[in-house]
Amino acid sequence: MKLIILGPPGSGKGTVSERLAKDFHLFHVSVGDLLRKEAKKNTALGKKISSYIDKGDLVPHQMAIDIAKKAIDKKQNFIFDGFPRSVDQAKLIQDVDIDAVIYLDVPEKDVVKRLSGRLLDPVTRKTYHLQYLPPPKNIMKRLIQRKDDTPKVIKERFKVYHQETEPVIKYYQKKGVLKKIDGRGDPAAVYARVKKAVTL
Ligand code: AP5
Ligand code: MG
Numbered sequence: 001m002k003l004i005i006l007g008p009p010g011s012g013k014g015t016v017s018e019r020l021a022k023d024f025h026l027f028h029v030s031v032g033d034l035l036r037k038e039a040k041k042n043t044a045l046g047k048k049i050s051s052y053i054d055k056g057d058l059v060p061h062q063m064a065i066d067i068a069k070k071a072i073d074k075k076q077n078f079i080f081d082g083f084p085r086s087v088d089q090a091k092l093i094q095d096v097d098i099d100a101v102i103y104l105d106v107p108e109k110d111v112v113k114r115l116s117g118r119l120l121d122p123v124t125r126k127t128y129h130l131q132y133l134p135p136p137k138n139i140m141k142r143l144i145q146r147k148d149d150t151p152k153v154i155k156e157r158f159k160v161y162h163q164e165t166e167p168v169i170k171y172y173q174k175k176g177v178l179k180k181i182d183g184r185g186d187p188a189a190v191y192a193r194v195k196k197a198v199t200l
Contacts, residue, residue, distance in 0.1 A: 001026060002097060003079040003198070005166060007104030009157040010118070011183050012112035014127050014192055016104065016148050017081040019191050020198065029071040030081040031064055033125070036146075038067075054147055056156030058085060058164060064145050072096075086164040102174040103196055104183035108158065115154055117142040133187055 001024055005013045014030060023027040030051075033148045039049040052059045084090040106114075117130040121143055128135035128143065135143060148157065172178040179197040183190050 001077050001198075002099050004098055004101040004172070005079060005081050005104065006101060006165065006172075007108060007183060008108065008111050008161050008165075009031070009154065010115035011104040011106040012105060012114070012187065013081045015187055015189055016102070016194050017079050018126070020079055020194065023195065024078060024198070026080040027075050028073070028081060029068060029078055029083065030083070031068050031071075031083040031085075034067050034071065035059060035064075054153070056148055056153040056160060058160055061089055061092075063088065065089060068093070084168055085166050090168050090171050098177055100174075101178050102176055102196060102197065103135060103169050103172075103180045104190070104194075105180055106183035110184060112154060115149050116151075118146065118149055138147070 003020065005017055005020075007013050014033075017028050017030065020026055035049050039046045039053060047086060049059055049063075051066065063085060064085065068080065072078050072080075084093060112127060114132065117132070118119070119130060119135060120126075120129045121128065121135065121139060123139075123142060126135075127133070148154070150175065181190070181193050181197055
């Protein structure tokens with residue numbers, strides 16, 4: 001199974017992908033996670049990546065495509081999380097036979113609340129939310145916030161999403177592979193809708 005999951009910043013792409021990967025034995029390819037991992041190395045490339053991510057801008061398309069293609073090399077079952085993020089990127093992977101594109105539809109006011117309470121576990125790489133998906137108490141101290149989850153950067157990420165990524169939804173709709181999912185409600189309810197759409 002080859003899937004793509006799209007949606008605005010904080011719509012739950014990572015949360016849903018983690019569960020899909022587990023249930024359907026898919027390789028989870030979050031280009032954002034791979035970029036953050038590289039950025040942490042503090043190399044010349046890492047610094048270049050940070051200069052885009054920290055402002056909420058997309059990294060150069062070729063860089064994103066190289067990372068994504070390398071990650072799926074020889075893999076038959078995977079989910080692309082947050083990739084492709086522009087029609088140009090989508091066109092560059094048109095040779096990949098995608099089974100379904102899940103679009104998580106969530107209003108902006110909801111995702112802003114989700115992003116402002118997000119916590120990440122640097123050990124397991126799991127995502128939690130202070131209110132909506134509370135972490136176990138014993139790991140609370142080690143949890144971190146993402147650098148780009150500040151009001152100013154969130155605003156820029158939304159701007160980029162509307163300009164660059166929204167057209168990708170139409171692109172896949174025209175190809176007949178888009179599955180629009182209501183992304184409102186608690187994580188379990190959203191996941192149940194996604195699972196049903198994927199198994200149909
Ligand atoms: P990326 O890491 O992909 O960030 P994003 O698209 O902004 O999305 P997020 O990861 O913030 O949110 P999410 O949808 O995964 O939500 P999550 O599950 O965490 O990209 C970051 C940056 O990398 C980009 O800005 C860009 O610079 C660069 N980049 C990445 N891909 C690129 C590409 N292809 N080309 C160029 N540049 C690229 O959930 C959010 C919170 O809500 C969590 O706390 C979670 O617990 C909670 N939550 C989840 N579901 C629910 C629910 N149903 N109800 C309540 N809370 C929920
Ligand atoms: Mg994510």
